[in-house]
Amino acid sequence: MSATRPLREAIVDLDAIASNVSTIAARVAPAGVIAVVKANAYGHGAVPVARAALAGGASRLGVADLDEAHELRDAGIDAPILAWLHDPVADFAPAIARGIEIGVSSLDQLERVAQASDAATDAAAPAAPARVHLKIDTGLSRNGVAPEEWPAVVARAADLEAEGRLVVVGVFSHFANTSREVDAAQLAAFERALAAADAAGLRPALRHLASSEQALRDPSSRYDAVRIGIGMYGLTPFGDGTTSADLGLTPAMTLRARVVAVRRVPGDTGVSYGHLWRTDRPTTLVLVPIGYADGMPRHATGSGAEVLVGGQRRPIVGRVAMDQVVVDVGDQAVEIGDEVVVFGDPATGAPSADELAEAAGTIGYEIVTRVGARVARTHVGEAGGAVAPSGDVAPGGVDA
Numbered sequence: 001m002s003a004t005r006p007l008r009e010a011i012v013d014l015d016a017i018a019s020n021v022s023t024i025a026a027r028v029a030p031a032g033v034i035a036v037v038k039a040n041a042y043g044h045g046a047v048p049v050a051r052a053a054l055a056g057g058a059s060r061l062g063v064a065d066l067d068e069a070h071e072l073r074d075a076g077i078d079a080p081i082l083a084w085l086h087d088p089v090a091d092f093a094p095a096i097a098r099g100i101e102i103g104v105s106s107l108d109q110l111e112r113v114a115q116a117s118d119a120a121t122d123a124a125a126p127a128a129p130a131r132v133h134l135k136i137d138t139g140l141s142r143n144g145v146a147p148e149e150w151p152a153v154v155a156r157a158a159d160l161e162a163e164g165r166l167v168v169v170g171v172f173s174h175f176a177n178t179s180r181e182v183d184a185a186q187l188a189a190f191e192r193a194l195a196a197a198d199a200a201g202l203r204p205a206l207r208h209l210a211s212s213e214q215a216l217r218d219p220s221s222r223y224d225a226v227r228i229g230i231g232m233y234g235l236t237p238f239g240d241g242t243t244s245a246d247l248g249l250t251p252a253m254t255l256r257a258r259v260v261a262v263r264r265v266p267g268d269t270g271v272s273y274g275h276l277w278r279t280d281r282p283t284t285l286v287l288v289p290i291g292y293a294d295g296m297p298r299h300a301t302g303s304g305a306e307v308l309v310g311g312q313r314r315p316i317v318g319r320v321a322m323d324q325v326v327v328d329v330g331d332q333a334v335e336i337g338d339e340v341v342v343f344g345d346p347a348t349g350a351p352s353a354d355e356l357a358e359a360a361g362t363i364g365y366e367i368v369t370r371v372g373a374r375v376a377r378t379h380v381g382e383a384g385g386a387v388a389p390s391g392d393v394a395p396g397g398v399d400a
């Protein structure tokens with residue numbers, strides 16, 4: 001269609017992000033929403049998405065790495081930010097100076113944060129001392145303080161807090177998304193960890209455990225805040241067929257491209273690498289310049305995955321290549337330059353990222369985070385656009 005649009009484009013609707021956050025915030029209230037914008041906001045663009053999420057009612061942002069938190073501060077976002085996955089040699093002092101809250105997963109990290117906090121205090125950083133969230137491993141066996149180490153960590157944290165060297169803002173953990181039984185066991189482990197923290201004299205204002213899946217289904221998991229990633233992007237956290245539409249959520253990302261070639265071929269024509277697929281009739285093939293380098297999984301080969309061409313759902317045929325896929329449009333009239341929607345909001349007739357994920361044997365999270373670097377990102381919508389950059393201001397009190 002329009003030749004002014006990029007050849008390949010991921011369009012991110014910031015109003016959909018804000019509206020998904022506000023839908024989830026209403027559902028989980030009085031718990032607050034920590035909007036998870038790690039991995040470039042699941043491929044959607046960290047800074048604009050963070051602003052839209054705050055406009056939609058999130059009170060805090062969550063990221064994995066400190067670098068991701070610094071990127072948000074660099075853009076002038078002054079909301080509270082929590083980062084929880086650290087380089088073993090991370091320098092915490094600059095993060096503390098900027099009021100970036102630090103997830104702590106070991107005694108060693110706690111000591112290093114305290115030292116960095118002292119340095120930030122000596123440098124008269126307005127945001128010092130450090131604000132930390134202690135993370136307990138309740139059964140994911142990944143990040144987080146091991147249960148046997150927890151009493152030592154909370155005791156030391158209480159001492160450091162009493163000395164004014166840091167503030168324990170939160171205690172948190174993460175579910176393994178396994179089963180109701182495992183969820184219940186993790187919740188019980190979290191309760192024990194909270195009791196131990198309380199016995200040590202800690203009064204964390206923010207207890208948080210749930211991500212999208214439990215936040216949407218299990219009120220007992222919500223505590224003071226929930227950490228929402230996938231739901232905010234309008235994709236489903238559930239593997240049981242519950243769609244984002246069932247949850248009242250709208251996919252924010254649309255991946256589109258323009259047809260670059262159209263060819264009429266006879267029956268029994270081999271298509272793409274290895275001729276894994278052959279035409280069984282005369283048909284029209286169109287070439288779409290989205291391959292596995294752009295986020296179309298190679299595992300979608302032969303899966304029946306479809307794209308939207310001129311309002312019609314049409315199958316990808318033959319091997320998914322690095323730069324392109326072939327789509328069989330039958331006798332439909334398609335021209336070079338016509339728009340193809342690879343995934344988007346199913347309400348428009350397009351397949352969803354969740355549907356493509358299902359076909360390729362993966363999850364929607366992986367589809368959106370792996371949209372490739374040569375795909376242009378375009379942000380549309382008003383949400384968060386009015387938020388002016390406001391410099392390196394440290395966040396104030398706990399408000400989630």
Ligand SMILES: *Cc1c(COP(=O)(O)O)cnc(C)c1O
Pocket residue numbers: 036038084174210211212213227228229230231237
């Ligand atoms: C990624 C992540 C989340 C968000 O999970 P979703 O399933 O996308 O809601 C929450 N908490 C932690 C610790 C995470 O790593």
